[in-house]
Amino acid sequence: MSWVRSRQGIVTIVALLILVVYPLVMPRFWVLSIGSYSIILGIAALSLVFMSGYGGMVSLAQAALAGFAAYMLALATLAPSTNATGSAIGFGLPALAGAVIAVVLTTALGALFGAISARSYGTYFLMLTLALAVGFFYIVLQNYEIFGGHIGFAGILGPTGQPRANPEVFYYICLATATAVYLGLRYIVRSQLGLTFQGVRDNPRRMAALGYRVAAHRIALFAIAGFVAGLSGVLGAWYRGNISPGIVDLSRTIDVLIIAVIGGLGYPIGAFVGAVVFVLMDVFASSISLFGFSFDERFNTLIGVGFVVIVLVAPDGLVGLANRAWQSATHRGGGRRRAVDPLAAEAGLLAAPMPATSIAPSEPAGDGTPSNK
Amino acid sequence: MFGAKTGRGLVALMFVASIAASACGGSSGGDKVIKIGGLATLSGPFAVPGQDGFRGVEQALAKYGKKLASGNWQMDGYQIQLIKEGSDATPAVALEKAKKLIEQDNVDILIGPLSGDEGLAVKDYAKTVPDKTFVNGSSAAQDTTFRDAAPNFFRFSTDGAQWMAGLGKYAFTTKGYKNVAIVAEDYSFPYTQVGGFMYEFCAAGGHVVQKNWVPLGTKDYSSVVSNLPTSGVDAIYVALGGSDAVNFFTQYNQAGGKAKFIGGSITVDQSVLSVTGSFKDQLAGTIAAGPTADSATNQEWLDYVKAYKAQFTDGLPFPGLFALSYYNETIGVLEGLKAVKGDLSNKEAAFMAALAKVSFDGPTGHVSLDANRQAISSNYVTEVQKGADGNLQNVVISKADNVDQTLGLGATSPFLAQPVSRDFPSCP
Numbered sequence: 056m057s058w059v060r061s062r063q064g065i066v067t068i069v070a071l072l073i074l075v076v077y078p079l080v081m082p083r084f085w086v087l088s089i090g091s092y093s094i095i096l097g098i099a100a101l102s103l104v105f106m107s108g109y110g111g112m113v114s115l116a117q118a119a120l121a122g123f124a125a126y127m128l129a130l131a132t133l134a135p136s137t138n139a140t141g142s143a144i145g146f147g148l149p150a151l152a153g154a155v156i157a158v159v160l161t162t163a164l165g166a167l168f169g170a171i172s173a174r175s176y177g178t179y180f181l182m183l184t185l186a187l188a189v190g191f192f193y194i195v196l197q198n199y200e201i202f203g204g205h206i207g208f209a210g211i212l213g214p215t216g217q218p219r220a221n222p223e224v225f226y227y228i229c230l231a232t233a234t235a236v237y238l239g240l241r242y243i244v245r246s247q248l249g250l251t252f253q254g255v256r257d258n259p260r261r262m263a264a265l266g267y268r269v270a271a272h273r274i275a276l277f278a279i280a281g282f283v284a285g286l287s288g289v290l291g292a293w294y295r296g297n298i299s300p301g302i303v304d305l306s307r308t309i310d311v312l313i314i315a316v317i318g319g320l321g322y323p324i325g326a327f328v329g330a331v332v333f334v335l336m337d338v339f340a341s342s343i344s345l346f347g348f349s350f351d352e353r354f355n356t357l358i359g360v361g362f363v364v365i366v367l368v369a370p371d372g373l374v375g376l377a378n379r380a381w382q383s384a385t386h387r388g389g390g391r392r393r394a395v396d397p398l399a400a401e402a403g404l405l406a407a408p409m410p411a412t413s414i415a416p417s418e419p420a421g422d423g424t425p426s427n428k
Numbered sequence: 429m430f431g432a433k434t435g436r437g438l439v440a441l442m443f444v445a446s447i448a449a450s451a452c453g454g455s456s457g458g459d460k461v462i463k464i465g466g467l468a469t470l471s472g473p474f475a476v477p478g479q480d481g482f483r484g485v486e487q488a489l490a491k492y493g494k495k496l497a498s499g500n501w502q503m504d505g506y507q508i509q510l511i512k513e514g515s516d517a518t519p520a521v522a523l524e525k526a527k528k529l530i531e532q533d534n535v536d537i538l539i540g541p542l543s544g545d546e547g548l549a550v551k552d553y554a555k556t557v558p559d560k561t562f563v564n565g566s567s568a569a570q571d572t573t574f575r576d577a578a579p580n581f582f583r584f585s586t587d588g589a590q591w592m593a594g595l596g597k598y599a600f601t602t603k604g605y606k607n608v609a610i611v612a613e614d615y616s617f618p619y620t621q622v623g624g625f626m627y628e629f630c631a632a633g634g635h636v637v638q639k640n641w642v643p644l645g646t647k648d649y650s651s652v653v654s655n656l657p658t659s660g661v662d663a664i665y666v667a668l669g670g671s672d673a674v675n676f677f678t679q680y681n682q683a684g685g686k687a688k689f690i691g692g693s694i695t696v697d698q699s700v701l702s703v704t705g706s707f708k709d710q711l712a713g714t715i716a717a718g719p720t721a722d723s724a725t726n727q728e729w730l731d732y733v734k735a736y737k738a739q740f741t742d743g744l745p746f747p748g749l750f751a752l753s754y755y756n757e758t759i760g761v762l763e764g765l766k767a768v769k770g771d772l773s774n775k776e777a778a779f780m781a782a783l784a785k786v787s788f789d790g791p792t793g794h795v796s797l798d799a800n801r802q803a804i805s806s807n808y809v810t811e812v813q814k815g816a817d818g819n820l821q822n823v824v825i826s827k828a829d830n831v832d833q834t835l836g837l838g839a840t841s842p843f844l845a846q847p848v849s850r851d852f853p854s855c856p
Contacts (some may be wrong), residue, residue, distance in 0.1 A: 082531075084527070084531035084532040088524070088531065130791055196614075204614060204645070205614055205615040211548070260739060279551050297519070297523075299545075301518030301521065304518070306516075338528055340513065341514065342511075349499075351512040351514075355470070355471055
């Protein structure tokens with residue numbers, strides 16, 4: 056097994072090296088609009104993968120949480136000015152202070168969302184978080200006094216000014232954040248708290264019987280995911296330089312889920328793989344021509360077909376697909392299948408991959424008594 | 429394993445195809461290739477107008493050049509390659525697509541976007557790329573050019589307030605409407621339209637008693653319909669576009685609403701009039717204003733319509749406002765390129781200087797630019813009438829030439845002291 060582990064080690068090191076060298080050799084568009092944007096979307100999807108993989112909660116509120124962080128950042132850092140109705144908005148704080156405030160508030164909102172939805176499961180949880188996301192969209196769309204309505208806010212500057220000015224620096228900020236979040240979540244799931252999350256995921260009733268407060272743990276999980284989504288929202292606001300309700304609308308909400316599903320809902324690294332594939336398809340679909348037919352006015356069709364193909368050939372995501380290929384290459388004839396993410400498997404964490412089953416981890420059918428009182 | 433291998437092969441193929449397509453897009457022929465990026469909405473509420481906008485671009489290119497087998501257009505001494513991108517009417521997506529066209533596809537000139545807030549976002553982006561030329565598509569917010577203009581952003585189409593020239597006076601004096609309620613989408617373009625209408629209507633002595641702002645893309649208008657006053661208003665001013673307008677008229681009609689309508693410029697555009705529905709009878713008699721009129725009889729317009737119908741067999745019955753705007757913008761670009769013989773050297777400085785001086789006779793009238801690189805052009809007041817073939821069309825009531833961005837009020841008028849917004853101007 057040490058041979059396998061060292062191969063994995065080499066793969067990890069090579070991947071990290073590529074990620075570090077990437078902005079130094081690629082043009083600006085690829086550094087910002089492909090690289091940095093993929094990482095930002097990946098962090099948002101990671102918050103969803105974390106919730107679904109370790110809490111069995113497929114949330115549609117992650118884009119709204121990220122958008123909330125972006126709005127809070129805008130309000131905290133933009134220079135005080137009067138809005139359309141004449142009341143002053145904006146506190147003019149430095150970028151980093153605004154980021155801290157935004158992420159803290161988003162964590163709190165995540166906890167609030169958790170408190171609202173933690174006692175529902177499966178499809179009901181999905182619908183509740185969808186309602187929260189759509190509700191947030193309409194609040195920012197129609198509220199002009201605080202959120203600026205349809206046009207939102209422009210002129211949000213990061214700690215390094217506009218990303219265009221220093222694309223490499225902005226890319227490294229995103230990469231460092233993503234790495235920290237990834238390692239941080241790995242640390243959490245290896246801790247006692249993380250094991251409790253998984254216990255709550257697998258059998259909330261038994262955990263309640265053992266004396267764990269199921270709802271509290273689910274709320275905590277939501278808050279942590281809110282923290283991660285908040286980081287994504289702050290980076291996204293710096294990346295775009297503006298925030299408007301279009302960032303938290305229904306299609307953006309579903310994009311996060313699509314990214315997680317492409318990568319594989321059970322695999323943390325899949326969030327980033329999915330984000331890269333999603334961004335590449337989104338950007339280049341309109342440039343593709345097949346058999347002399349240009350998709351420039353029909354690029355959405357191509358994107359849709361692409362996603363259907365991915366889901367068909369890789370039901371547990373691209374990372375699941377790669378894992379199966381890896382297994383069959385390294386355990387030829389052994390018949391042992393460990394369809395899990397290598398890093399998590401190494402840590403001995405995931406007993407089984409989560410996808411498909413985690414979409415609707417309904418309460419165990421039983422005697423009908425409430426489980427988490 | 430078969431499925432997995434095919435899947436990976438397909439994904440890899442798509443990437444290769446995409447990179448190949450973006451890396452070596454059409455470089456046939458000896459002439460140098462000038463890349464023009466086209467940006468319009470191809471999904472969301474403005475998908476149909478977006479398609480019509482691209483027809484306008486292609487019609488202008490076909491007028492000035494010949495399409496080659498490579499897909500490029502052959503001009504006099506240079507070729508033009510058109511790269512299209514679609515947005516969804518949100519500023520964020522328009523900005524991403526504009527960045528893609530400028531930074532990845534390396535277009536020399538960007539034509540677009542279609543919608544108001546998109547235009548404001550792209551104008552702000554244009555300031556950060558001073559060596560590229562940005563030409564508007566059909567976005568018509570006032571402040572895309574009026575306040576805080578970008579020196580490399582040009583607009584050969586008129587803005588939403590200019591599109592209202594003549595309507596407020598006509599509604600008040602000829603139609604006798606004294607009190608009007610407003611239903612409009614809640615973003616910069618309808619603010620501009622409502623503002624342009626109210627500049628004249630309020631100045632003439634009319635009152636706007638109620639304003640209903642609805643989100644772009646609203647499907648359910650029942651709360652708006654029930655909120656509209658049933659008495660005390662002479663007409664309802666409706667500034668909704670595309671599928672939004674169809675939804676509102678249908679639901680208002682089904683709820684038994686009887687009021688007369690005043691339309692914004694895209695409310696009674698061809699893309700709305702060509703949809704079938706029971707509300708169509710109620711639309712007859714609606715007055716509106718805008719830069720196009722289906723039934724205009726000047727020769728330039730007739731030639732333009734004939735060329736449109738010949739080139740696009742799947743097009744709308746008449747080229748709409750969006751087709752015309754994109755057409756005029758593209759004509760402006762091609763005239764500018766002609767003046768400098770396709771020379772875009774020195775950060776496009778000579779081209780931009782020539783572009784600012786371009787003026788031409790478009791299908792609806794003379795087009796020239798003011799100091800903010802904003803078009804001064806003609807405008808029509810129209811009334812919806814049923815044609816001989818049963819199709820609804822806009823009949824010309826009057827035409828104003830050389831309408832500037834202040835509607836003749838002058839930049840110091842109190843009506844122009846503030847940007848148009850939900851609450852300004854106001855005359856309750």
